[in-house]
Amino acid sequence: MQDVREWTSSLVRLVRRHRDPVVVQALRSTAAATVAYVIALRLSPEPAPLTAPLTALLVVQVTLFATLTTSIRRVNSVVAGVLVAIAFSLLVGLTWWSLALVILAALAVGHLVRLDEFVPEVAISAMLVLGVTSVGSTAWARIVETLIGAAVGLACNLLLAPPVWTEHASESIEGLARRVRKLMLHMGEELTGGTPVERAAARLHEARRLDHDIADVDAALRQAEDSLKLNPRVREGLLHRVVLRTGLDTLEICTVVLRVLARTFTDLTKEREPEPLFSPQTSALVQQLLGEIADAVVSFAVLVTTDVSVSAESAESRLAAELRQAGTTRDKLAQLLLEEVQRDVSNWQLHGAVLTEVNRILDEMDTEHRSQRLLEELDRHTRAQRERRSRWTRFGDRLGAPAGLRRNREDARERSL
Structure with missing residues (x-):
């Protein structure tokens, strides 16, 4: 065996x-x-x-x-x-x-x-x-x-029809999401107790290194986009390209915001060392929130890399549930941070920055925001295709289309008006 x-x-x-x-x-x-x-x-x-x-x-x-x-x-x-x-x-x-x-x-x-x-x-x-x-x-x-x-x-x-490289690009996108999740979990775990400035700075450098991972994923996605174009084995190539591209754009924005969040934690560590960044109750809630957002990031990557089927619907439902739970935890954290600011207003800007950055990540992964972005991108690609077709039509007219065909086009324009 x-x-x-x-x-x-x-x-x-x-x-x-x-x-x-x-x-x-x-x-x-x-x-x-x-x-x-x-x-x-x-x-x-x-x-x-x-x-x-x-x-x-x-x-x-x-x-x-x-x-x-x-x-x-x-x-x-x-x-x-x-x-x-x-x-x-x-x-x-x-x-x-x-x-x-x-x-x-x-x-x-x-x-x-x-x-x-x-x-x-x-x-x-x-x-x-x-x-x-x-x-x-x-x-x-x-x-x-x-x-x-x-x-x-x-x-x-x-x-010989070349292969479609969407699987390789999907694996790269999911790998990036899991690295983001791992970093967020580490950031949450280190909130309990006093966090040395060196460790917080190390997490900041780790967040900055995610830019190199994004470049590698972008290269894999570009290859997948090329493999979908003019490929007879692909029926909905434009939809696949837009879904993957918008998904990577969202993950890139999340990594940028995560880098800013890591910088906020580093600045807060410098201000409060050797004391903890937050109170024990607030630290536990921040850790819980980062863990929930980290899981949502992976669910979002699974959603954008899953074909339109029952699996995609299940992935979207799971993502929506995780975002709702993260939103509830965010609201509780906002109340605790407000109480801490009322007791000590010295670092209110950094506490507010934490909430702002968390809200940005949750907003980027929101299912309604994603649907609106997909519709905008599909509409933009459709308009571009129509413009290219109209240019080819004008070019054919200049070359000298048959008179009957030109008259039919003019009649069709008049009827449309």
């Missing part, structure tokens, strides 16, 4: 490893380069048509949207580099000074044709082609190989 469990866990790890973006990219790049080389062997007169697999490596991407949006610029960069190398191969061979001139000329051409982040690839292509090209009569073969590599790179994702 133990052997079966170990074999099953090994199989699960193997499947997950094959779904890793790095592994998928390596397999797709290898396959595309190999196929491009095999095709180029038949169509190119060169004995070693290495430009074809080189172009395929530069063109093929993890997602279909990234391939379509970057392939044209990548092809332009490769072709520009090939032309620069061919021009130099007609005049000189490969020497240290000719290599320097090739690099300089390739970078200048890349900036001239506005290739942006693909400018270095012009120089890379030129260097590689210069190393294998020294005869001007074979220039056309290099262009053919470049086109073969570009076509194979595009076909790799057009024929």
